[in-house]
Amino acid sequence: MKEEIIVTPYGSNAGKKAEVEQMFDRIAPRYDLLNRMLSLGVDVSWRKRAISHLKPTQPAEILDVATGTADVAILMAKNLKPQRVVGIDIANQMLELGRGKIAEQGLSNIVSLETGDCEQLRFDDCSFDAVTVAFGVRNFENLEKGLSEMYRVLRPGGRIVVLEFSKPYVFPIKQLYNTYFKYVLPLIGRLTSRDMRAYTYLFESVQVFPEGKQFTDILTKTSFQNPICERLTLGICSIYTATK
Numbered sequence: 001m002k003e004e005i006i007v008t009p010y011g012s013n014a015g016k017k018a019e020v021e022q023m024f025d026r027i028a029p030r031y032d033l034l035n036r037m038l039s040l041g042v043d044v045s046w047r048k049r050a051i052s053h054l055k056p057t058q059p060a061e062i063l064d065v066a067t068g069t070a071d072v073a074i075l076m077a078k079n080l081k082p083q084r085v086v087g088i089d090i091a092n093q094m095l096e097l098g099r100g101k102i103a104e105q106g107l108s109n110i111v112s113l114e115t116g117d118c119e120q121l122r123f124d125d126c127s128f129d130a131v132t133v134a135f136g137v138r139n140f141e142n143l144e145k146g147l148s149e150m151y152r153v154l155r156p157g158g159r160i161v162v163l164e165f166s167k168p169y170v171f172p173i174k175q176l177y178n179t180y181f182k183y184v185l186p187l188i189g190r191l192t193s194r195d196m197r198a199y200t201y202l203f204e205s206v207q208v209f210p211e212g213k214q215f216t217d218i219l220t221k222t223s224f225q226n227p228i229c230e231r232l233t234l235g236i237c238s239i240y241t242a243t244k
């Protein structure tokens with residue numbers, strides 16, 4: 001059996017969850033700016049593509065797990081016209097910025113954010129028509145527990161959409177991207193976010209995170225049906241969808 005390699009932001013004894021919370025609280029003020037800058041704005045099109053998978057089912061109630069500064073929750077409120085979107089995250093500084101964006105865009109009647117851990121969701125079974133998570137699963141301390149909780153709160157027939165980094169495989173994109181991702185991006189991240197580890201952790205965590213079939217197998221193991229993987233931008237990112 002393949003041994004799971006655990007990468008944490010700071011390598012302390014605090015545990016991955018506590019470190020991840022600390023890291024995102026720390027980088028929150030620069031998080032959106034760095035997302036746009038480091039992806040050259042492409043992250044917006046990845047998020048749009050991910051939520052487009054929910055359009056055919058027109059979900060009324062959506063849970064956005066690891067919502068961060070609420071970019072996906074806001075996009076869904078605008079593009080999918082749901083009745084309500086609830087975003088949860090463990091990092092309060094990220095949520096505070098998200099709340100500001102939601103109020104600014106007049107979406108407070110649809111989108112609400114709350115502190116919450118994906119491994120222990122406070123919601124009843126079968127509470128949501130869809131569950132989304134963008135760039136969150138890689139940061140979970142216990143991936144299968146998080147996915148199982150998402151499965152539990154989904155209504156039968158509901159859909160999960162996961163957006164996560166993966167590794168490009170095409171020569172010479174793979175080599176060029178790896179140089180950028182391993183050396184250039186952490187340097188810009190260090191200078192801008194003032195966190196020495198956050199953007200090195202980003203590279204390291206993507207290297208060890210399951211992708212493609214490995215990830216769809218985990219979705220199957222956590223009871224989801226018909227998992228599908230769609231690779232974006234030559235494999236830099238992947239969208240996974242599945243149903244309950």
Ligand SMILES: C[S@@+](CC[C@H](N)C(=O)[O-])C[C@H]1O[C@@H](n2cnc3c(N)ncnc32)[C@H](O)[C@@H]1O
Pocket residue numbers: 017020021024065066067068069070071072088089090091094116117118119133134135136139140141
């Ligand atoms: C890279 S950010 C993604 C934020 C947002 N979804 C986006 O697309 O920009 C990852 C987020 O996952 C959150 N997170 C990590 N582990 C979590 C957990 N166990 N429960 C809830 N949120 C978690 C972090 O606090 C952070 O805000």
